[in-house]
Amino acid sequence: MAENGREDENLSEDTLLIKENLKQEKKVTKYSHRLIIYTIIFVLILFITSFILTISGGVLWFVTYKDIHTQVTHEMSLQNGTLIYEQWIAPDARIYKDFYIFNWTNPSDLALGIAPKLIEVGPYRYREYRNKTVTAVSENGCHVIYTQHKLFVFDRGATSVDLSEDDVIQTLNLPLAGAVHIAKKSIFLTAALNSIILETNSSLYKSLTVKQLIWGYEDDFIKELKKLYIFPKDKNFSIFINDNPQDQEPSIVNTGVCDSKALGEFIQWDGNRQMDIWGDQYANMINGTEGFFFRPFLNSNDRITFFVDDAMRSIELACKNSHTEHKGIDTLRYGLPLYFLQNASCNPANARWYQFCPQGLFYIGNSSIMPDVPAYGSKPHFLDADPNLLSNVSGLFPDREIHDLFVDIEPTTGVTIAVHNRVQINFKLERTEIVYFNEIPSLLYLPILYSDESITLSKELYTHISSKLNTIDLVFSISLVVVVAGLFCLLASTVSSCCLLTNIRSVLKKDSNPSSD
Structure with a gap:
């Protein structure tokens, strides 16, 4: 220990500064690696979330469209029990x-x-x-x-x-x-x-x-x-x-x-x-x-x-x-x-x-x-x-x-x-x-x-049509919000991936080219 202390005393101030910088760079590199790992995890979560939301929104939209198409087709058919049938028989x-x-x-x-x-x-x-x-x-x-x-x-x-x-x-x-x-x-x-x-x-x-x-x-x-x-x-x-x-x-x-x-x-x-x-x-x-x-x-x-x-x-x-x-x-x-x-x-x-x-x-x-x-x-x-x-x-x-x-x-x-x-x-x-x-x-x-x-x-038919259209708009709006949220997460994960890739390249470059005087 005494010998190392003497060696440090014999070193010039520039050399000491370089050693100190190397120590700091090692600490920063360890911190950067840890940050990269956390970022990768975050990006993966974003990707998974965007995938789930987008697929869920798409499935919800498809199921909703199919269900609404079936309902509207039924209600707009001339068969007993439908409103349009009653209006067709004796329109009010x-x-x-x-x-x-x-x-x-x-x-x-x-x-x-x-x-x-x-x-x-x-x-x-x-x-x-x-x-x-x-x-x-x-x-x-x-x-x-x-x-x-x-x-x-x-x-x-x-x-x-x-x-x-x-x-x-x-x-x-x-x-x-x-x-x-x-x-x-x-x-x-x-x-x-x-x-x-x-x-x-x-x-x-x-x-x-x-x-x-x-x-x-x-x-x-x-x-x-x-x-x-x-x-x-x-x-x-x-x-x-x-x-x-x-x-x-x-x-x-x-x-x-x-x-x-x-x-x-x-x-x-x-x-x-x-x-x-x-x-x-x-x-x-x-x-x-x-x-x-x-x-x-x-x-x-x-x-x-x-x-x-x-x-x-x-x-x-x-x-x-x-x-x-x-x-x-x-x-x-x-x-x-x-x-x-x-x-x-x-x-x-x-x-x-x-x-x-x-x-x-x-x-x-x-x-x-x-x-x-x-x-x-x-x-x-x-x-x-x-x-x-x-x-x-x-x-x-x-x-x-x-x-x-x-x-x-x-x-x-x-x-x-x-x-x-x-x-x-x-x-x-x-x-x-x-x-x-x-x-x-x-x-x-x-x-x-x-x-x-x-x-x-008639007021009845007008109210029925308005209500049906409002319901359709609401359901499709929910589906659209889910899809948009998924696409937003996908965009965020893509941007994060680009930033992460740039950061990894920077860290790798520093690791392969350590500072020297």
């Missing part, structure tokens, strides 16, 4: 049909080449009641057979106090316009029609009550048309049908039990599996649903189809807006695609629906109570139609906010939250060798009225 949702009538104020000026002056009157609101009676269900539960009774009742309380369905409107003599279109194809019918017009003192225009114009009437002129078999003997002339006897014919739809994607889609409508009024087999197909609910789990790329009984055809809608909110419920907004309103010249496929007309119109003459009449549908006020249609009349002012049609659907359940099915009825007038029509200056599409079909969900 309020369905309205508003009518806006165009009062033609200057019909006698048409022969002078003066454009028709129209004044919009309305809305006249009718409450629509739909009640179904199930007559049978297929053995496998895939299809349900039913009859439906549809009734429209004038809603005095929801219509302006200064309006009544007994209001008198001046409008085109629609039976005459229809008869002219049919009779011009035959010299015999042309002569006979000219004689009937004079005998019955009929004119180009007619004064009718709102109720007569919408739901039908009969006069001496129509009685004479029935004698010529131009008009069905057992019917009155009407634009729309109320309390239709044909509703007693059976319809068949998919229940969604066997295929949720086919929920509510028609297989047979009013006793018909397909129609025979259009240009080919495809156009005559009865596709789609009633329009008040669709298949669940829709996305913005999906297109939906509904069958419109007023137009006697299926109509496909495309998503126009992926985020429209109604009282906290997010919906997809669907509307008419561009090709639907194109005429056969621009879109040859539309020739099967006889769209040989200006852009923005679609033929509905085959759906009328009087077949083969020159009736065409459009958006109200000729919105999105050929500008010439608008310039040929006076008093129309298209506005997308109040004249466009749309269907807002909650995508998870497929329930229609809001809808405004707006369609304008127009009649084509052209010069022919028949009384009054030989004075028409040029081809004219005259607006008669437009309807706006809307729906207000």
Whole structure:
């Protein structure tokens, strides 16, 4: 010991300092090694935790999605005990049909080449009641057979106090316009029609009550048309049908039990599996649903189809807006695609629906109570139609906010939250060798009225949908939090691993290159 002490005394101060540094480095190295071990353990714990959380979150999400998918598919199927079935049988949702009538104020000026002056009157609101009676269900539960009774009742309380369905409107003599279109194809019918017009003192225009114009009437002129078999003997002339006897014919739809994607889609409508009024087999197909609910789990790329009984055809809608909110419920907004309103010249496929007309119109003459009449549908006020249609009349002012049609659907359940099915009825007038029509200056599409079909969900159904969506959001949020926590731990362990690797390299470098003077 004494000798070592003497040796230390004989060493220079620099040498002593180096020895002291070496001792300190050994202590630091031991501490670094211990820290590395602790860090490795911590990183391993993070890795294990992140793995468990991520897998658990993924499994929870998968199980939750599968369970929710099963629940929603069941609840949105047409089988006894489901809410949608009860609403389908006898909906307590309020369905309205508003009518806006165009009062033609200057019909006698048409022969002078003066454009028709129209004044919009309305809305006249009718409450629509739909009640179904199930007559049978297929053995496998895939299809349900039913009859439906549809009734429209004038809603005095929801219509302006200064309006009544007994209001008198001046409008085109629609039976005459229809008869002219049919009779011009035959010299015999042309002569006979000219004689009937004079005998019955009929004119180009007619004064009718709102109720007569919408739901039908009969006069001496129509009685004479029935004698010529131009008009069905057992019917009155009407634009729309109320309390239709044909509703007693059976319809068949998919229940969604066997295929949720086919929920509510028609297989047979009013006793018909397909129609025979259009240009080919495809156009005559009865596709789609009633329009008040669709298949669940829709996305913005999906297109939906509904069958419109007023137009006697299926109509496909495309998503126009992926985020429209109604009282906290997010919906997809669907509307008419561009090709639907194109005429056969621009879109040859539309020739099967006889769209040989200006852009923005679609033929509905085959759906009328009087077949083969020159009736065409459009958006109200000729919105999105050929500008010439608008310039040929006076008093129309298209506005997308109040004249466009749309269907807002909650995508998870497929329930229609809001809808405004707006369609304008127009009649084509052209010069022919028949009384009054030989004075028409040029081809004219005259607006008669437009309807706006809307729906207000019942409080029960709205609350049920909101509650179900909130539950789904909560469960998925928990799953997401677990997955995010796992991913955060994985990120933390990755960063820690990088730091640890740098630290280990530094320590190893010091160990392999000890300090020396």
